Amino acid sequence: MSAPTDGFAPLRGASVGGLSALITASAHTMGGGMPPSDAAIVLLALACAAVGYATAVAPRLGAPRVQLLVILAVAQSIGHLLLTVVDGHHHGSMLTQQMLAAHAVAVLVGALAIRGAEHGIRRAVTSLRRALPLLTALVVDENRIAPPLPVYRIPGSTLLLDLSGCGNRGPPARTA
Numbered sequence: 001m002s003a004p005t006d007g008f009a010p011l012r013g014a015s016v017g018g019l020s021a022l023i024t025a026s027a028h029t030m031g032g033g034m035p036p037s038d039a040a041i042v043l044l045a046l047a048c049a050a051v052g053y054a055t056a057v058a059p060r061l062g063a064p065r066v067q068l069l070v071i072l073a074v075a076q077s078i079g080h081l082l083l084t085v086v087d088g089h090h091h092g093s094m095l096t097q098q099m100l101a102a103h104a105v106a107v108l109v110g111a112l113a114i115r116g117a118e119h120g121i122r123r124a125v126t127s128l129r130r131a132l133p134l135l136t137a138l139v140v141d142e143n144r145i146a147p148p149l150p151v152y153r154i155p156g157s158t159l160l161l162d163l164s165g166c167g168n169r170g171p172p173a174r175t176a
Contacts, residue, residue, distance in 0.1 A: 008118050009056045015114045016071055017052020021045050024079030027106035031099030033083060040086040044079055051075045068114060072107045 021044050029035050036044065055071050080095070080103060095103075 008121070011121065012068075012114065012118065013052040013054075013056025015052075015117060016055045016068075016075065016110075017049045019110045019113060020051060020072060020075035020079065021048035023106040023110050024048070024076055024103075025083070027076065027102040028080060028083050028099070031102030032096060033099065034087060036083050037087050040083050043082055043086055047078050047082055048075055051078065065111070065115065068111050069107060072110045076103045076107055 021041075025036050025041065025044060051071065051074065061067060080099070
């Protein structure tokens with residue numbers, strides 16, 4: 001028997017990927033690192049897109065909140081390592097307390113944002129599921145005030161191109 005599919009997995013994966021890139025770069029800069037270069041931003045986006053894809057296709061194991069925190073922490077670690085290696089930041093490969101705190105706060109803020117978005121979308125979908133049957137059950141009044149407009153058909157050939165020569169186009173006929 002197959003497990004039920006999670007409809008929010010693609011959304012969660014895209015959110016983890018995009019948000020991880022943004023908050024990793026922000027946390028790294030706020031933690032005392034240099035702003036990332038263009039090459040570091042491109043590599044960070046690729047790495048976080050890979051983490052987002054892995055999040056979308058990974059099966060849900062255990063508590064979803066804990067799993068989300070672990071995935072975001074892994075994304076932060078990969079992002080920190082990537083920014084450190086590519087740009088050669090001044091703090092070296094060691095994490096300072098300020099950098100560690102900034103990345104930890106980024107993980108918590110990211111998890112809250114993603115869980116909040118999932119909760120909001122669940123509520124919106126639930127509201128739509130309740131409202132759509134009511135909208136489809138509305139009775140449309142068939143008795144119009146105005147009568148329907150008559151349909152005029154132009155007599156002529158039903159062919160797309162009438163080459164019979166039986167048209168009224170041309171010079172007027174000569175009358176004697």
